[in-house]
Amino acid sequence: MGADDDISLDALEAMERGQVLADGTSPERVPLARQLAGLFGRGSGWTPTAPRSDRVARRAAILGGLRSWLDADAAGLARWEEWLRSVGSPPTVVAGWVAAMAGRWDDALGAFDAAARDPRQAALASASRALVHLQRDEVEEARSLSRRACRIARTDERLCDEYFANLVLARVRRHGGELELATRILSALGRVLPNPWRGWWAWEALLGGAVPAGGVSERGGPGSLAGRGALAGPDTLAGPGLTAGAWAETSRIASALTAAAARGDQVAAADLWASLAGCPVGAPFAADVRGLGVALGLVAPRAELAPWVDGATDDPPGVLRGLCVPEIQSDGRERAAAYVVATPTAPARRLSALGAALHHGGPLEGEPRAQSRGARALAALLLAGPRGLPDEQVFEAAFGFAYDRDRNYGVYRNLATKVRQRLGERGSLERTDDGYRVELRAPIVEPDPRCTVPxxxxxxxxxxxxxxxxxxxxxxxxxxxxxxxxxxxxxxxxxxxxxxxxxxxxxxxxxxEDTTFYEPSLTRLSGPGSEG
CATH class of the missing domain: 1.10.10.10 (Winged helix-like DNA-binding domain superfamily/Winged helix DNA-binding domain)
Structure with a gap:
């Protein structure tokens, strides 16, 4: 490691801790070190005062672009890319971030591939490529790239690279259904991440179910992990609060939106959704915003989410996984991961528990986990609409195996009784030529245990x-x-x-056990400037 790299790493650590590097640094390098430290202190609109093209200045510009990424500042990213071009810099990840923010995925991937040829950018480039592949729903490729990025960043001992790679890995884990691994990463990072990173972190934590509804406070600090079947201590997600910036504001609004949904405040939720939809998060995260709106029933689903909302599939798509998590209540009852909401005049749709609470007008009561056969059948019939379902599909929805009339007729008749009991005065279960259908007389919100978590x-x-x-x-x-x-x-x-x-x-x-992510410690991924 050369002298330039030593200065880059030291200044990087000072930057993350909000310190200015001076002691032990030769006089001619103090200004550059102060520029590096200022990247995260002055915000994403700042650019270097002198057009240097050496490795350290290029690293400074890459970090400036990273700060713009953390602020969701597309204009700031463009300024950093322009400065790098003006000094004849080799390809950097900044060009890829500019393209990704605009949704130009092919251009972004090409830029990241070019940047990956520079060993000093390998971690950032691999993690950024993972984001593009995740956008294309290529989860396995994204998982491989994000794991590689984490290992490179840890070996290179570049803190910003490791923060970035770990957040991307948590995001990939969430989309791939590995919520427990995503939660482990986020809960560990939440104890050490410096302020500029906490807006993005809070977003991932909220959508990954690592914090409960409203888990990011008005001051921007994270809440505990209580409320989702998690083991939460008072300092589980302790750390500094969110700073100003688009990501921080987006996370605050999303947290307030989920809190409004949890208490059934439809007026507040509508206002907050309008604000959230206008947040400039960039193309890589636009699907997250829309997914949250779909989970809460505030916006119609696009093609990739429609099968789950309509009941054609029971496994939530990646963007919805963290929002569809059951809650074990203090009395042992379980609040379902998803609910079916229907009215006599509108087709049924499946929503997250928060979305159901919003449309119900308040929190929903949990049910014993074992008493779910009738709920399964009713959820399937509601989603089927006026056409109903044949006996075979009703039975399989409730019991999970094929219907044999000779063996299962008595059990099936009992199932119909349970469905009628659940419906009560809200509707009736009507016989069709080959099965059943539901006729509603009042709005209904029913759990769908088919989406439960083992x-x-x-x-x-x-x-x-x-x-x-x-x-x-x-x-x-x-x-x-x-x-x-x-x-x-x-x-x-x-x-x-x-x-x-x-x-x-x-x-x-x-x-x-996670063979890729290693817990932060006092000597790694944290320092005097990190609280908690």
Whole structure:
């Protein structure tokens, strides 16, 4: 590592901690070091005062572009790209970020590929390529690239690169359905990330279910992980609050929107949605905003989300996964991950629990997990609409296996009784030529247990927020599950390699295993300027 690289790394750390590097630096390099430190202190509109083209100045410009990315500042990104071109710089990731912000995915990928030829940009380029592939729904390629970026950044010991790569990895994990791994990354980063990064972090945490509705406070500080079956301590997501900037404001609005939805405040939710839809988050994150609107029932779904909303598929698309998480209540009842909302005059649609609460006008009560057969059948019939469903599909929706009339007729008749009991005065279950249909007389909001999360995933998600590990009884208490059930699940997870066993004195702890992400420590990914 040369002298220029030493200055770059030192100044980078000073920049992240809000410090100005001076002690131990030769006089001719103090101004450049101060420029580097100022990148994150002055905001994304600042540019270098002198057109230098050496490696350190190029790194400074890349970091300036990164600050513009964190501020969702497309104009700032364009200024940094223009400055780099003016000094004859080789290809950088900044050109790719400019193209990605505008939704020019082919151009972005080409720019990132060119930048990746520079070893000093390899981590940022790989993570940025992962974002493009994720936009194209190529999750496996995105996962491979984001994992590679994390390893490169950790080896290179460039803090900004590692922050960026880890946030991208958390995003990829969320889209790929690995919510427990995404939560682990976000809850760990939340303890050390400097202010400029916390707007993007808060966005990922909110959409990934790592913080509950309204989890980002008015001051911008994160909330706890309580409320989603998670193990939450008072400092689980402790850290500095959000600073000014488009991302910070976007995260605040989204948090306020989910809080309004949770309490059923439709007027406030409509106003906040109008504000959120106008936030300049850029093309890579526009699908997130629309996905949140779809999950809350505030906007019609596009083609990629319509099958889940209409009930054609039960597995939430990547952008909705973190928003469709069941909640285990203190009495052991479960608030479903998704609900069906319908009226006598409007077709049924599936929404997240927050969306259902918004349309219901307040929080919904949970139900015993075992009593879901009637709810499954009713949800399927509501989504089928006036045409109804044949007996075979009603039965399979409720029980998960094929209907045999000779063997299952008695059970099926009992199922129809349960559906009628759930409907009550709100509607009637009518017989058709080959099955059943529902006729509604009043609006209805019903859980759809077909979208539920298996118990093993709930255990993994709870484990993900316990940085030092969690005991089986602690997990059982958090999830309101029998201890023996949790112990059996933990045994399977250990055997599969999904979690590891550690000991703290006489106590046995279980800890989520992730071969890519390593926890922050006092000597890595944090420093004097990071709180928590």
């Amino acid at each position: 118990l093993r995933e709930l255990v993994l998600r709870s484990m993900s927020t316990a940085i030092e590990g969690a005991g089986s009884r602690e997990l059982a208490d958090a999830l309101q599950l029998p201890l023996r059930t949790v112990q059996a699940i933990l045994g399977e997870l250990v055997e599969e390699g999904a979690c590891e066993v550690a000991k703290a004195g006489r106590k046995v702890l279980y800890r989520l």
